[in-house]
Amino acid sequence: MSAMDVMLHSSSFLLPSNPVDDTTGTRYALIVLNQSLPRFTPLLWEHAKLRLCADGGANRIYDELPLFFPHEDALAIRNRYKPDVIKGDMDSIRRDVLDFYVNLGTKVIDESQDQDTTDLDKCILYIRDSTLNHESSRLHILATGALGGRFDHEAGNLNVLYRYPDTRIVLLSDDCLIQLLPKSHLHEIHIQSSLEGPHCGLIPIGTPSAKTTTSGLKWDLANTEMRFGGLISTSNLVKEEKITVESDSDLLWTISIKKTGLSIEDHTP
Numbered sequence: 001m002s003a004m005d006v007m008l009h010s011s012s013f014l015l016p017s018n019p020v021d022d023t024t025g026t027r028y029a030l031i032v033l034n035q036s037l038p039r040f041t042p043l044l045w046e047h048a049k050l051r052l053c054a055d056g057g058a059n060r061i062y063d064e065l066p067l068f069f070p071h072e073d074a075l076a077i078r079n080r081y082k083p084d085v086i087k088g089d090m091d092s093i094r095r096d097v098l099d100f101y102v103n104l105g106t107k108v109i110d111e112s113q114d115q116d117t118t119d120l121d122k123c124i125l126y127i128r129d130s131t132l133n134h135e136s137s138r139l140h141i142l143a144t145g146a147l148g149g150r151f152d153h154e155a156g157n158l159n160v161l162y163r164y165p166d167t168r169i170v171l172l173s174d175d176c177l178i179q180l181l182p183k184s185h186l187h188e189i190h191i192q193s194s195l196e197g198p199h200c201g202l203i204p205i206g207t208p209s210a211k212t213t214t215s216g217l218k219w220d221l222a223n224t225e226m227r228f229g230g231l232i233s234t235s236n237l238v239k240e241e242k243i244t245v246e247s248d249s250d251l252l253w254t255i256s257i258k259k260t261g262l263s264i265e266d267h268t269p
């Protein structure tokens with residue numbers, strides 16, 4: 001039996017640009033969903049090679065991004081933060097916002113005929129098919145505003161992690177991030193301790209896990225069973241800079257995002 005491949009994880013997209021980040025070669029696509037923008041949105045925007053708004057996410061960029069730069073002209077900010085693509089069923093984007101970005105040259109994809117998939121699904125499919133998403137170096141997808149709102153929306157957002165298990169997707173809110181750890185790999189999670197933690201969880205939301213083993217957590221698992229209705233690992237704590245996870249089931253990994261060190265003022269010279 002061949003040894004399992006190791007999948008590396010790092011939230012270096014939360015760091016201001018630095019040489020360490022650049023050496024990983026990881027490229028990001030950003031999807032802005034229709035919820036309040038997290039305070040680190042401008043940072044993610046700068047890191048991203050491709051920027052999408054899911055339907056009403058465009059209203060958030062238009063209305064809320066200028067608020068991060070109170071000393072600058074709102075129109076100048078809107079011109080500077082131009083989404084590459086707005087995609088969805090277009091029942092939430094305002095007419096004035098749509099007209100504004102169409103005039104700037106944003107590509108608009110109206111899929112109102114598809115009422116079986118969410119706007120987030122639609123955006124992920126666009127990124128997967130984009131020419132920037134080469135086989136050799138696939139884009140990692142960051143989705144802001146994915147958590148902390150309507151529960152049916154949150155469940156739909158989690159469902160995309162399971163629907164596209166081979167695509168690296170991170171769901172973000174102001175408070176935490178969530179990603180899938182597929183059972184096909186051993187996972188090494190490198191903690192950016194100035195920006196994330198210590199609260200974390202490992203959640204077997206899709207199927208129960210008969211055996212999960214971890215290292216680096218305060219409450220490590222050792223071939224431990226996890227299932228809804230029994231034990232799941234919530235309110236765990238990161239103890240080391242590197243966490244390892246191995247499981248017979250796909251698990252959700254979640255970690256808190258620290259309140260300090262991530263607002264725009266912390267990064268402007």
Ligand SMILES: Nc1ncnc2c1ncn2[C@@H]1O[C@H](COP(=O)(O)OP(=O)(O)OP(=O)(O)O)[C@@H](O)[C@H]1O
Binds near residue numbers: 033147149
């Ligand atoms: N309250 C929320 N909580 C979590 N995610 C959200 C929330 N609102 C919107 N989203 C995300 O943003 C995307 C775009 O939002 P938008 O409001 O345009 O969706 P929608 O298709 O109009 O939703 P619905 O018709 O169900 O209200 C959604 O597909 C979802 O992924």
Ligand SMILES: Cc1ncc(C[n+]2csc(CCO)c2C)c(N)n1
Binds near residue numbers: 089114116
């Ligand atoms: C069983 C079932 N439940 C709900 C919907 C509705 N729905 C799911 S995704 C979506 C688009 C939201 O932008 C809508 C309206 C459906 N089609 N099938």
